[in-house]
Amino acid sequence: MKMIKQLRSKKAIYLAGIILVTSSYTLISEEPIPQGKTYSASEKAASQKAFLAVYDVLMSPRCMNCHPKGDVPLQGDDSHLHTQGVIRGSDGHGVYAMKCTNCHQPKNTPGLNMPPGNPKWHLPPADMKMVFEGKTPRELAAQLKDPEQNGHKTMAEIVDHISHDELVLGGWNPGDGRKKPPLTHPQFEKEFRDWVKNGAVLPEK
Amino acid sequence: MVYKLKVNKKDYSVDATPDMPLLWVLRDLLGLTGTKFGCGMAQCGACTVHLEGEAVRSCVTLIARAAGKEVTTIEGLSPDSKHPLQVAWLEEDTPQCGYCQSGQIMAAAVLLRENADPTDEDIDHAMSGNICRCGTYPRIRKAIHLAAKLQKQGGTK
Numbered sequence A: 001m002k003m004i005k006q007l008r009s010k011k012a013i014y015l016a017g018i019i020l021v022t023s024s025y026t027l028i029s030e031e032p033i034p035q036g037k038t039y040s041a042s043e044k045a046a047s048q049k050a051f052l053a054v055y056d057v058l059m060s061p062r063c064m065n066c067h068p069k070g071d072v073p074l075q076g077d078d079s080h081l082h083t084q085g086v087i088r089g090s091d092g093h094g095v096y097a098m099k100c101t102n103c104h105q106p107k108n109t110p111g112l113n114m115p116p117g118n119p120k121w122h123l124p125p126a127d128m129k130m131v132f133e134g135k136t137p138r139e140l141a142a143q144l145k146d147p148e149q150n151g152h153k154t155m156a157e158i159v160d161h162i163s164h165d166e167l168v169l170g171g172w173n174p175g176d177g178r179k180k181p182p183l184t185h186p187q188f189e190k191e192f193r194d195w196v197k198n199g200a201v202l203p204e205k
Numbered sequence B: 001m002v003y004k005l006k007v008n009k010k011d012y013s014v015d016a017t018p019d020m021p022l023l024w025v026l027r028d029l030l031g032l033t034g035t036k037f038g039c040g041m042a043q044c045g046a047c048t049v050h051l052e053g054e055a056v057r058s059c060v061t062l063i064a065r066a067a068g069k070e071v072t073t074i075e076g077l078s079p080d081s082k083h084p085l086q087v088a089w090l091e092e093d094t095p096q097c098g099y100c101q102s103g104q105i106m107a108a109a110v111l112l113r114e115n116a117d118p119t120d121e122d123i124d125h126a127m128s129g130n131i132c133r134c135g136t137y138p139r140i141r142k143a144i145h146l147a148a149k150l151q152k153q154g155g156t157k
């Protein structure tokens, strides 16, 4: 009898352990938003699908060109390295005589191949590069959710950022001759919110 | 529309449309022709001037952005043409045709202000957007190193 009781309590400990491990795994990999809410399989699938639409926008030249994997911004619809040897600089605003806003004005300069403009034109800073280029959907989604990699933002702040930030919106006003992202901004915002609302689930790959 | 400008520490009022490039204002309205027109599309650096100390390209910087701010052109870089860069430029006989050189000096001035002892790499990062069709790049590099030395000695300004 004693043996059976011991066995049972051992089983209970194992079970508790398994539950703990799974729930902490859930918290880390698919942080529910709002926290504590659980999501059905169909919600999770909807979340992943929405992120894939978001991903296509984030990887379009209008977004990715300023989220390069190196320290040189990218240019053009073919995302070539920025000419003139432009580099990021520690604050993301360029260096010395090669600061972004020396050429990029508060508004687009009209004409083909003229510098596009925005009052906030810059790259992410050197200590928080927020690289998009080369990331898989899963990697990019994980980065967006991680405050250590997303500019110390909560998910609510990220949603606010992609909805209202002037430089994000500038992607849809790219200046003459440049392609816009594959979704409109309202569509993009909706997909982003759907991703988050349904659990901000990471895509499989 | 009338804009108030401060160029080389002097106050000006100019009548211009809001989309007139600062380069046009400087050259055509104020007669400051040391700043050159190369490409008109922020590609070459010939038109570089300082706006609030930064090396902006005046061909794409509209007067509306410059209004009420401090502009410095090559004519105002120093009161007596004795900025260390100007001294070094002469010493190294840097220009060939000279067309790009006021832009080169204005770009280099920001470099030396922010980095008193630039390496070759720093010079590349600062100057790679200023094109010289005569290829005076090696002399520009030498002159910047010399100017850094002069600046440290403090003999010129």
Ligand code: FES
Pocket (backbone or CB within 6 Å): B036, B037, B038, B039, B040, B041, B042, B043, B044, B045, B046, B047, B048, B057, B058, B059, B060
């Ligand atoms: S004339 Fe302005 S950069 Fe060429």
Ligand code: FES
Pocket (backbone or CB within 6 Å): B095, B096, B097, B098, B099, B100, B101, B131, B132, B133, B134, B135, B136
């Ligand atoms: S000296 Fe001729 S373009 Fe530079």
